[in-house]
Amino acid sequence: MKVLLVDDEEELISAIAERLSLRGIEASCAVTYIDALYQAKIGAFDVAVLDVKMPTMSGFELKSKLQEICPDMKFFFLTGHGSAADFESASQDIGKEYYLMKPLDINVLVQKLREVTIK
């Protein structure tokens, strides 16, 4: 399984990538959306984890662009905004499993990633 992590906080995604690789999941980091689109063209990623709030392009916009390149790609969204109750109402549109809160529990992420790829 190959995972693309996109967030403007490089330190955050690099730590997550390392932790994922320790758990046997291959992860690449992209700090900008250009980098992300470029990497998506080269490597075949199964899942992308996108920060909702990024400079110049939001996670949702990036999602649709990435979908054009790799139609089979699955998406997770990371957000630092809102309470648990908020997510419940907001994630009704996208589906609960695709929405993750910052700060992120790595075990939750791994579990979700496995769930999606098995499907």
Add this chain to the structure above:
Amino acid sequence: MIRLRNMKPSFWNNKDFGTGPFKQLFDYRRMWLLAVGFSLMFTLVPMLSAGLFDFMVTKNAMERELFQRTARLVSNTRRSVTFFLEERRAALEFIVRSNSFKDLKKPLQLSRYLKALQVTFQGFTDLGVINDKGIQIAYVGPFELEGVDYSKQLWFREVLLHGVYVSDVFLGYRQVPHLVIAVSHKLQDGSAYVLRTTIDTIQFNSLLADLKLDKDSDAFIVNQNGVLQTASRRYGKVMERMTLPVPEYSARTQIEEVTTDDGKWLGVGYAYIENTPFILLVIERKDDLMSSWYSTRTRLLLFMFVSTMVALVAIFSVATHLIKKIHLADEKRLVAMHKLEYENKMASIGRLSAGVAHEINNPLAIINQKAGLIQDLFLLKKMYAKDEKLLDLVEWILKAVKRCTAITMRLLSFARHMDKHISFVKVEKVFDEVLGLFGKEAEHRGITINVEVGNDIPLIESDRGKLQQVFLNLVNNAFAAMDRGGKLSVKVERENPDFICIVVTDNGCGIPQEALDRIFEPFFSTKKKEGGTGLGLSITYGIIRELGGKLTVQSIVEKGTTFRIELPLKSRSKKMENK
């Protein structure tokens, strides 16, 4: 006194009219006084002066008419009296001119004249001729008066001097009032003689009796010493002194106002009758004559009084009503302004805390992942020995991050709900979020918080942010009221199919009754010195009403306070969403 205080309008004691150049705009007492003062001036002054003017004019007219009536009466009577005396004098004059002294001295001739006079004029009692020595040389009449010497008497000198004399009334020998008329006649040789007659005053009296006076009026004749010459009704009998003072001499008819010793108000009309010692008096009792005026005056005064009262009541109530309205409007405006300010402040705080929370969240996420990575390395990589101590430390870092996360999440959640938005809300969850903010404080102060939620509490359609604000305020108040070791209990129960009920009870200091009555009033605060605005509960009350609910309070001093919120399951109107 108590009732008067109750009648005082609410704005009367409003001392809080602020400062600055516009503070007079909020001095309602002054405003009221001005309104009442001006209205009174512009209504009562014209009304009262018109009334007073009318009063004076009517009174003067009445008095003048009365005077004129008296004056007419006096003049007419004077003419009659003068005529009466003149007639008799003329008769005597006729006799002396048409007869020689010699003839008149003859008793037969004299008695013929007396008879003729008695037939023609009535009242002639006797007739005498007196020579210039004052000796009565001839006399016909009921007495033996021939040879009487009048030379020393005053009247005799008078008649020689003026040619005619009319005496005061005196009681004759038969105790009948009489008066004497005498005329003198000069002979060619320079000597003179006098013809004298006595007339009883029955005729004289009947002259006055014919006047047809009111029963309270009086007409009589006095001499210049004030001795009554004819009978009066009230002021003495014939030959007595009258009880009124003798009026001053005047050639013409005069009217005077006299107040008697017993307080009667009299109009005295009088006239001196020329060439006689007589003064004619007509007395009218003004009190009685003016009685029709008095009833008019009473009616006029009553009307003025009633209309003044009506005007007063109208002005007072209209002014009070208007100023009350202004006061109310000002207060409402002030509340609205403060509410707006308060909401703006809350929104700013919300945005600020959201910004802070969001900014902190990102580094927190990094700390989280880095610490996680360290943990992973210790657990998964063989190259790092399993160091229990370091693992423990990492664990602590992660726990701290979790706590921070909880805080930032809460802050963000509050900020998010500043905007009005109706959605399905789980009440107990909102309450948990609010109580979470107080967790640490409760721990510090040893306050126990007990939340009981019924099993059948459904999601309700309401505004999450507003509910947070309400709960926050109530819990905040409860915390302020409680000392160490206080107990706060929150109960959420389903009241009936349409409402849920949230009861917040503390065992704090309680609220005294007089404060309880005003607790939801804006700007009512018992914590003004500690910076209370007096808006918290009034805004809370407003929000609950806006959400279609009800807020009630019960309190016992030193025992605690219970706030009870009823909330509808369904949002009352869609209007709120559009706001």
